[in-house]
Amino acid sequence: MSLKASQRAMVPFVSVDNMMRLVHHIGIEAFLADLANEIEADFARWELFDKTPRVGSHSDVGVIELMPTSDGKFYGFKYVNGHPKNMKEGLQTVTAFGVLSDVYSGYPLLFSEMTILTALRTGAMSAVATKHLASPDAKTMAMIGNGAQSEFQCLAIKAVCGIDNIRLYDIDSAATEKCMKNLAGLGFHITPCTTPEEAIEGADVITVATADKDMQTILTDNMVGAGVHINAIGGDCPGKTELHRDIVARSSIFVEYPPQTRIEGEIQQMPADHPVTELWQVITGAQAGRKSAGEVTLFDGVGFAIEDFSALRYVHRKIQDTPYYLDLDLIADPDDPRDLFGMIKRAG
Numbered sequence: 616m617s618l619k620a621s622q623r624a625m626v627p628f629v630s631v632d633n634m635m636r637l638v639h640h641i642g643i644e645a646f647l648a649d650l651a652n653e654i655e656a657d658f659a660r661w662e663l664f665d666k667t668p669r670v671g672s673h674s675d676v677g678v679i680e681l682m683p684t685s686d687g688k689f690y691g692f693k694y695v696n697g698h699p700k701n702m703k704e705g706l707q708t709v710t711a712f713g714v715l716s717d718v719y720s721g722y723p724l725l726f727s728e729m730t731i732l733t734a735l736r737t738g739a740m741s742a743v744a745t746k747h748l749a750s751p752d753a754k755t756m757a758m759i760g761n762g763a764q765s766e767f768q769c770l771a772i773k774a775v776c777g778i779d780n781i782r783l784y785d786i787d788s789a790a791t792e793k794c795m796k797n798l799a800g801l802g803f804h805i806t807p808c809t810t811p812e813e814a815i816e817g818a819d820v821i822t823v824a825t826a827d828k829d830m831q832t833i834l835t836d837n838m839v840g841a842g843v844h845i846n847a848i849g850g851d852c853p854g855k856t857e858l859h860r861d862i863v864a865r866s867s868i869f870v871e872y873p874p875q876t877r878i879e880g881e882i883q884q885m886p887a888d889h890p891v892t893e894l895w896q897v898i899t900g901a902q903a904g905r906k907s908a909g910e911v912t913l914f915d916g917v918g919f920a921i922e923d924f925s926a927l928r929y930v931h932r933k934i935q936d937t938p939y940y941l942d943l944d945l946i947a948d949p950d951d952p953r954d955l956f957g958m959i960k961r962a963g
Contacts, residue, residue, distance in 0.1 A: 624948035627940040629727040629930060637930070637939040638731070644774040647767070650739040651746075651775045653925040658743070661895035663687060664921055668875035673853070676700050684920035690716040691924040693729055708763065709733060715927040725931040726943055729923065736926040737918060738767030740871075741846045742775035744914035745820055747897050747904045748869060749844035753819035754780055759811055759833055760825040760849060761785035761794040768822050768846070769798060782806045784814035812838060822846040823857045836861035841909040847881050848916040858913075860884045866913035867906070869894050871922075880915040891915070 629637070638646050657664075669682040677698030684691060695711035702708055711729035716722060745753075756778050758765050762785070773779050781803050785791045791807050798805060808814035815821055815838055823833050823845065836859050839845065845866065849857045863881050868891045870876040882889055894914070896902035905912050934940045949958035 624944060624946050625942035626723050626726050626945040627931070627934060628943035628945075629725070629934060629940050631728045631731065633934075633939040633941070634728050634731045634930075637933060637937070638735070640937070640939065641933065644770055647735060647739050647742065647771040648774040650736055650926060650929055651742045651771065653929045654736065654739055654922050655743050655898055657686075657921050657925045658895040658898045660686070661893075661899075661921070664924075666872055666921075668872070668878060669920065682918075682920040682923055684924050685718060686924070688718055689724070689924070689928060690718050691920070691927045693733070693920065693923040693927075695729070695733065702762075713923055713927050715924075715931055722946060725927060725934075726945065727927060727930055729926070732926050732930065733918075733923070734764060734767045735771075736922050737764060737848065737916075738769075738771030739775075739926075740916060740918070740922050741768055741822060741848060741914070742771040743898075744846060744869065744894060744916065745772050745776050745778075745844060747894070748912040748914060749776065749820050750842055750905065750908065753778055753844065755782065755818045756780070756820040756822060757782045757784070757808075757811075757814040757818035758794070759784050759814060759821065759823045761787075761790040762824065764824045764848070765790075765794045766797045768824060768848075769794075769803065770801065772820070772822070773802065778820060780804045780806075782808055782814045782816070782818060784808040784811050815839070815843075818843065820844045820846070823849055825849040825857055832859045833857040834862060835859045836865075839911060841911065844905075844912045844914070846914045846916060848914075848918075853878055853883065855879075856881050856884055862911070863913065863915075866911045868892070868913045868915055869897065869904070870915050871917065871919040875919060876915055876917050879917045881913070882915055 663686050665685045669680045671678050671680040679696045682693045693713040711733045713727050713729040714723050715725040717724050761783050769781050783791045839862050858881050870891045892902050897904040949955050
């Protein structure tokens with residue numbers, strides 16, 4: 616595949632404003648459901664992708680990471696940070712941008728904000744895991760941690776799995792009030808809770824998404840009953856977990872990419888050979904998901920580059936023939952590819 620001359624110099628750029636407009640144009644639940652389908656389809660062709668743990672630069676206040684992958688036709692990467700202390704300073708804990716490129720030419724095809732898109736794909740990824748691992752008759756979800764990710768989790772799992780009975784808990788009651796306000800009128804039955812124990816009472820699915828960069832014990836072993844599915848998505852870097860080790864030890868664990876999850880996920884608490892199942896194998900039918908009604912299933916989700924690739928490719932497709940992007944003059948395009956200096960000289 617070769618790029619047309621008109622595509623060479625200009626790269627579609629999706630700004631924050633245009634990403635929000637695109638989401639409204641499609642509809643947020645439709646966007647999340649579409650994105651879940653996109654991720655699921657890419658996981659089904661998992662073996663085609665280049666895979667590597669994200670490249671992280673850690674400091675005592677956070678982490679900055681690059682997340683690359685390619686399916687041989689497209690190449691994508693995301694720049695993302697995670698700084699829990701930012702919230703106290705009025706800043707986002709997570710910010711991101713991403714690029715999708717054409718492997719044949721090496722030219723970028725899309726440059727996009729990914730702070731919003733990461734929130735959307737993280738919700739969609741939990742929905743994919745819940746679809747394949749939770750009890751088929753699951754009706755109620757406990758959302759532990761009601762920060763910036765909570766609404767996306769609730770909406771995605773509702774859109775994909777039909778779960779609309781939500782029990783909310785956060786150590787900061789203002790966060791719970793914020794989440795309730797944002798989800799009002801969107802088809803949920805919402806119960807605010809004052810303790811995590813209250814929140815998980817009667818829950819079939821427990822989603823935990825907290826921000827502290829520390830070894831936390833948000834859920835203790837006695838809080839998790841038989842048959843529950845857990846989405847543990849807050850433990851996403853070394854030294855950061857949310858579940859007591861005993862929960863991890865007795866759960867059937869499903870992960871994205873083991874070399875990354877063993878460094879960053881809940882299973883960093885376990886021996887290096889602790890058994891896990893890769894979620895793509897469940898999606899393709901190569902491995903079983905939930906095996907019994909009483910089994911505790913755990914999706915140890917840390918976020919993987921293929922999910923971002925799916926999101927970028929989805930956005931690239933959806934912005935075609937819409938006003939929801941700008942052409943960015945990002946690539947030099949001299950008349951003679953060998954005469955870059957002449958191009959500069961003639962601009963004077």
